Amino acid sequence: MNELVLAIxxxxxxxxxxKVLVAAVLVPTTALIFGIVFLFKVMSWMQSRMGPQEAGPxxxxxxxxxxxxxxxxxxxxxxxxxxxxxxxxxxVVLASTFLIYVILPAGPDLIISDLPTGIFFAMAVSSLSxxxxxxxxxxxxxKYALMGGLRAGGQLIxxxxxxxxxxxxxxxQAGSLSxxxxxxxxxxxxxxxxxxxxxxxxxxxxxxxxxxxVAIQAELTQPPFDMPVAxxxxxxxxxxxxxxxxxxxxxxAEFATAFAxxxxxxxxxxxxxxxxxxxPDSMLANVVGPIALFVKIMVVAFLIFWFRFTYPRFxxxxxxxxxxxxxxxxxxxxxxxxxxxxVAL
Numbered sequence: 224m225n226e227l228v229l230a231i232x233x234x235x236x237x238x239x240x241x242k243v244l245v246a247a248v249l250v251p252t253t254a255l256i257f258g259i260v261f262l263f264k265v266m267s268w269m270q271s272r273m274g275p276q277e278a279g280p281x282x283x284x285x286x287x288x289x290x291x292x293x294x295x296x297x298x299x300x301x302x303x304x305x306x307x308x309x310x311x312x313x314x315v316v317l318a319s320t321f322l323i324y325v326i327l328p329a330g331p332d333l334i335i336s337d338l339p340t341g342i343f344f345a346m347a348v349s350s351l352s353x354x355x356x357x358x359x360x361x362x363x364x365x366k367y368a369l370m371g372g373l374r375a376g377g378q379l380i381x382x383x384x385x386x387x388x389x390x391x392x393x394x395x396q397a398g399s400l401s402x403x404x405x406x407x408x409x410x411x412x413x414x415x416x417x418x419x420x421x422x423x424x425x426x427x428x429x430x431x432x433x434x435x436x437v438a439i440q441a442e443l444t445q446p447p448f449d450m451p452v453a454x455x456x457x458x459x460x461x462x463x464x465x466x467x468x469x470x471x472x473x474x475x476a477e478f479a480t481a482f483a484x485x486x487x488x489x490x491x492x493x494x495x496x497x498x499x500x501x502x503p504d505s506m507l508a509n510v511v512g513p514i515a516l517f518v519k520i521m522v523v524a525f526l527i528f529w530f531r532f533t534y535p536r537f538x539x540x541x542x543x544x545x546x547x548x549x550x551x552x553x554x555x556x557x558x559x560x561x562x563x564x565x566v567a568l
Contacts, residue, residue, distance in 0.1 A: 315355030371460025
């Protein structure tokens with residue numbers, strides 16, 4: 224039997240091609256799911272408005288119609304823009320989103336690449352979007368785009384610190400940077416001596432979870448942290464000059480990144496694909512795991528979009544003060560307490 228398995232094992236390039244194709248399908252699919260469920264349906268429900276109803280059953284095809292519309296629009300590049308940088312910026316932003324999906328586990332064996340430093344890799348590649356945003360703002364030769372790009376750069380850099388520091392508490396408690404190890408640490412944990420349901424780090428890292436949720440809201444530049452794209456001030460921000468499929472790239476990156484961050488939060492704090500009562504090493508976990516992870520992602524995403532639809536925009540000084548004077552000190556306190564308890568216990 225082992226010889227047969229070895230005989231049909233795919234070559235490295237074939238495995239890589241399949242993994243790339245899986246990521247290429249996941250990114251637009253997850254963006255589509257979030258756009259339909261939250262941007263159209265949940266927002267209309269929360270704000271007592273009518274969502275799309277005409278395109279498809281109950282308007283479910285509206286986002287596909289919008290995508291087709293963007294693909295048909297003219298690709299306009301400003302005369303004084305740096306053409307190469309202008310074209311490359313949305314690709315850089317979307318590429319950083321693709322890379323995050325590489326380390327997201329949906330089951331014991333359902334992961335593109337189980338890197339030993341998985342969460343560190345995710346935090347590192349998510350920072351690449353800052354470069355793309357700055358490229359978009361500078362290359363457009365538009366003062367509003369440049370202003371939005373500079374705002375975004377300052378905001379993303381400021382909130383990456385509490386984002387990473389919130390993760391450190393989980394890493395200390397799990398004793399590993401691997402996303403799979405973090406899931407297994409929660410699956411094999413116990414609460415008050417009872418190990419039947421594991422130990423979701425949400426219980427011990429509730430402060431870190433709160434900081435992480437606020438930080439990803441700012442990383443996504445969604446209200447109340449949408450200063451970089453504030454229509455009333457910078458008329459759309461760093462992507463104000465983008466049209467057609469290039470603007471669609473920014474849209475896809477925003478919602479696919481929201482899904483990726485929600486998946487990271489669900490993995491770090493809610494146990495990821497683990498379901499109590501199911502052996503994490505069994506084949507059944509590969510079947511039930513993706514469903515469990517998806518449910519947890521939708522719960523986390525509801526919180527993300529609830530904040531987006533509820534709170535008014537911060538001023539720029541309030542936004543920076545909140546990160547440097549409150550979130551970062553609280554994250555350091557969380558790390559200190561976690562480290563002390565791990566050593567003591």
